[in-house]
Amino acid sequence: MSSVATHPDHGAHAAAKPRGFLRRWVLTTxxxxxxxxxxxxxxxxxxxxxxxxxxxxxxxxxxxxxFVDPYFFNQMTxxxxxxxxxxxxxxxxxxxxxxxxxxxxxxxxxxxxxMNNWSFWLLPAAFSMMLVTFFLPGGAPAAGWTMYPPLVxxxxxxxxxxxxxxxIAGISSIxxxxxxxxxxxxxxxxxxxxxxxxxxxxxxxxxAFLLIAVIPVLAGxxxxxxxxxxxxxxxxxxxxxxxxxLYQHIFWFFGHPEVYILILPAFGIVSTILPxxxxxxxxxxxxxxxxxxxxxxxxxxxxGHHMFTVGMPTAGTLFFMFATMLIAVPTGVxxxxxxxxxxxxxxxxxxxxxxxxxxxxxxxxGGLSGIMLAIAPVDFQYHDTYFVVAHFHYVLVSGSIFAxxxxxxxxxxxxxxxxxxxxxxxLHFWTSVVAMNLVFFPQHFLxxxxxxxxxxxxxxEFMEWNMVSSVGAxxxxxxxxxxxxxxxxxxxxxxxxxxxxxxxxAEGLEWTVPSPAPHHTFHEPPKVV
Amino acid sequence: xxxxxxxxxxxxxxxxxxVVVVAMFGFGFALVPAYRIFCEVTGFQGFIAADGxxxxxxxYVGAVDESRTVTxxxxxxxxxRAPWGFAPVERRLEVHPGALxxxxxxxxxxxxxxxxxxxxxxxxxxxxxxxxxxxxCFCFQRQEFEPGEARELPVTFIVNPDIPSHVKxxxxxxxxxxxxx
Numbered sequence: 001m002s003s004v005a006t007h008p009d010h011g012a013h014a015a016a017k018p019r020g021f022l023r024r025w026v027l028t029t030x031x032x033x034x035x036x037x038x039x040x041x042x043x044x045x046x047x048x049x050x051x052x053x054x055x056x057x058x059x060x061x062x063x064x065x066x067f068v069d070p071y072f073f074n075q076m077t078x079x080x081x082x083x084x085x086x087x088x089x090x091x092x093x094x095x096x097x098x099x100x101x102x103x104x105x106x107x108x109x110x111x112x113x114x115m116n117n118w119s120f121w122l123l124p125a126a127f128s129m130m131l132v133t134f135f136l137p138g139g140a141p142a143a144g145w146t147m148y149p150p151l152v153x154x155x156x157x158x159x160x161x162x163x164x165x166x167x168i169a170g171i172s173s174i175x176x177x178x179x180x181x182x183x184x185x186x187x188x189x190x191x192x193x194x195x196x197x198x199x200x201x202x203x204x205x206x207x208a209f210l211l212i213a214v215i216p217v218l219a220g221x222x223x224x225x226x227x228x229x230x231x232x233x234x235x236x237x238x239x240x241x242x243x244x245x246l247y248q249h250i251f252w253f254f255g256h257p258e259v260y261i262l263i264l265p266a267f268g269i270v271s272t273i274l275p276x277x278x279x280x281x282x283x284x285x286x287x288x289x290x291x292x293x294x295x296x297x298x299x300x301x302x303x304g305h306h307m308f309t310v311g312m313p314t315a316g317t318l319f320f321m322f323a324t325m326l327i328a329v330p331t332g333v334x335x336x337x338x339x340x341x342x343x344x345x346x347x348x349x350x351x352x353x354x355x356x357x358x359x360x361x362x363x364x365x366g367g368l369s370g371i372m373l374a375i376a377p378v379d380f381q382y383h384d385t386y387f388v389v390a391h392f393h394y395v396l397v398s399g400s401i402f403a404x405x406x407x408x409x410x411x412x413x414x415x416x417x418x419x420x421x422x423x424x425x426x427l428h429f430w431t432s433v434v435a436m437n438l439v440f441f442p443q444h445f446l447x448x449x450x451x452x453x454x455x456x457x458x459x460x461e462f463m464e465w466n467m468v469s470s471v472g473a474x475x476x477x478x479x480x481x482x483x484x485x486x487x488x489x490x491x492x493x494x495x496x497x498x499x500x501x502x503x504x505x506a507e508g509l510e511w512t513v514p515s516p517a518p519h520h521t522f523h524e525p526p527k528v529v
Numbered sequence: 530x531x532x533x534x535x536x537x538x539x540x541x542x543x544x545x546x547x548v549v550v551v552a553m554f555g556f557g558f559a560l561v562p563a564y565r566i567f568c569e570v571t572g573f574q575g576f577i578a579a580d581g582x583x584x585x586x587x588x589y590v591g592a593v594d595e596s597r598t599v600t601x602x603x604x605x606x607x608x609x610r611a612p613w614g615f616a617p618v619e620r621r622l623e624v625h626p627g628a629l630x631x632x633x634x635x636x637x638x639x640x641x642x643x644x645x646x647x648x649x650x651x652x653x654x655x656x657x658x659x660x661x662x663x664x665x666c667f668c669f670q671r672q673e674f675e676p677g678e679a680r681e682l683p684v685t686f687i688v689n690p691d692i693p694s695h696v697k698x699x700x701x702x703x704x705x706x707x708x709x710x
Contacts (some may be wrong), residue, residue: 060570111537111539112539112543174550177546178543178546178550180710181542181546182539182543182546185542186538187537188536212546212549212550212553213549213553214553215550215551216551216553216554216556216557217553217554217556217557218557219554219557220554220555220556220557221557221559224557224558224561235622238608238649239608239609239706240706241649243564243568244562246560246561249560249564250560253557253560254557284554311655313655313656390633395599460592
């Protein structure tokens with residue numbers, strides 16, 4: 001994209017970190033410290049949501065009610081979804097953006113550092129509020145992460161906690177997105193035109209626009225739930241002339257762009273890592289940028305494919321079906337560009353590259369099952385079965401989460417100044433990739449055979465594949481402990497010191513500053529030539 | 530923090546972003562009337578304007594199509610646990626498209642005080658909704674009942690002969706909503 005002529009920043013401020021826990025972490029305005037906080041928060045949420053997944057898989061290991069009662073099971077599926085989407089994947093991407101966007105565009109910090117601090121510290125508040133519901137009478141929300149009325153209105157005391165938690169997490173996302181937009185549009189180093197930006201920056205710019213466009217729609221939908229419950233409105237209540245199906249339209253108008261919010265930064269990460277380890281520039285940079293923009297645009301007009309079974313006019317069904325299939329075109333452009341980047345490259349297989357390659361293969365599997373789900377007539381069979389669960393875990397676990405893992409291994413030397421253990425990294429990768437496929441591939445079969453999702457028990461003929469899936473889930477959970485250990489070792493400075501540019505083929509401004517990145521970087525804007 | 534860190538003016542850009550945020554929050558609420566209009570125009574979800582302003586839609590004056598019969602099923606339900614008895618007098622009717630048909634619903638006030646109600650209605654399948662015209666219906670008005678009063682209420686409807694030929698059965702469903710006091 002851009003070659004760089006600059007000097008590592010050895011300014012007088014380089015070592016001046018604020019002292020004391022409160023000043024260093026709670027009051028911080030440094031994009032690097034806030035990025036670290038976001039990433040650690042998201043890791044904690046990943047384990048909390050993961051623990052709930054373990055409960056789900058333990059209960060589903062064999063038919064019958066074994067460990068938990070069905071109502072608690074429903075709380076597990078609901079809060080697992082909410083925590084993973086809003087607490088793990090989104091904050092992880094915001095954390096990566098905080099760390100890497102200023103470094104990649106040669107900016108000294110985020111545009112609005114104090115708002116940055118605020119948007120992070122809203123998250124612990126939001127998720128404390130969501131998780132404390134487990135200790136309330138009536139327990140946590142159990143109506144599914146999509147919060148469909150009228151079922152969600154039967155949530156007990158947890159209901160207002162749920163609504164406000166999602167509101168606060170949403171406000172945090174909106175502030176984070178505005179900050180990222182302002183940083184990218186206003187603080188690029190001289191000479192870095194829009195079409196010279198690294199793809200991670202591009203994908204985050206588009207993601208940030210999606211966030212400010214659709215999070216407010218979600219906020220509106222859940223505000224309507226709140227007023228329906230407490231203030232006598234009837235947006236979704238047939239008794240007052242409302243319609244519960246309207247909620248699904250509003251929710252999925254948010255929800256479909258939301259799934260691209262969860263994957264576009266992953267596209268950016270993979271587009272950064274593949275060229276570095278193929279030692280070739282990214283194939284089709286400009287088409288990658290336009291593909292991301294078209295995916296973002298199309299995401300606004302396909303929400304109906306989440307609700308084919310509510311009964312739609314045939315014209316509407318056909319429109320949503322074809323518009324959805326149209327997304328395969330820009331997505332295909334991206335996948336083929338990645339393959340062309342690899343083609344005849346001098347490949348090496350360090351851990352970030354392994355995760356990125358697994359992303360390309362496994363995300364594509366998730367994309368293809370997505371096309372199957374887009375076919376309205378067959379969706380009537382797949383709807384609300386484990387086939388859907390398999391589909392969105394292929395795009396979210398082996399898509400988003402594998403990309404986040406790849407990014408962490410790729411930039412960890414820059415963050416901590418030491419190389420992670422390649423042996424443990426590879427062990428983490430191979431256990432994760434095998435376990436992940438064990439968990440979710442059999443769920444395709446279960447779904448096609450008719451096993452419904454969000455059910456605590458099932459007929460005995462589904463037992464074998466559920467056992468395989470559960471065993472895979474426990475292995476996947478255990479494998480993530482290797483990741484935590486590897487990261488902790490780096491954070492403690494245990495490992496080979498990392499040079500400024502630890503990856504031979506890596507490109508970009510972030511590799512022009514020393515490792516670990518000093519507290520202040522690019523005080524003088526670098527020159528991009 | 531050094532001053533030059535904040536040297537570029539972020540205010541205008543941030544304000545524009547906030548306008549998008551506020552506008553999209555409003556857009557979510559704008560979907561509510563938009564959805565209602567969409568449903569009324571297309572008959573989607575079997576919606577028909579609640580004030581009866583569409584009573585002539587599907588209205589038809591002309592020959593009765595004797596060659597065809599459509600089954601009209603009549604359904605009644607009471608919202609929540611409101612103290613009303615409510616049921617159609619006839620549950621199934623075989624009608625010829627184009628013929629004006631009158632049938633009745635029976636409502637009973639099961640309390641010892643004066644009460645009122647109004648019904649909403651819905652047609653299934655949704656694609657048939659626009660072909661079911663109702664020149665006169667009890668559901669257009671609020672219904673006042675004396676304590677313990679029972680009354681039969683008429684509805685007059687017509688099935689437009691343009692109704693798609695694959696539609697053999699139309700369900701006309703009324704839901705009674707208690708209006709307190």
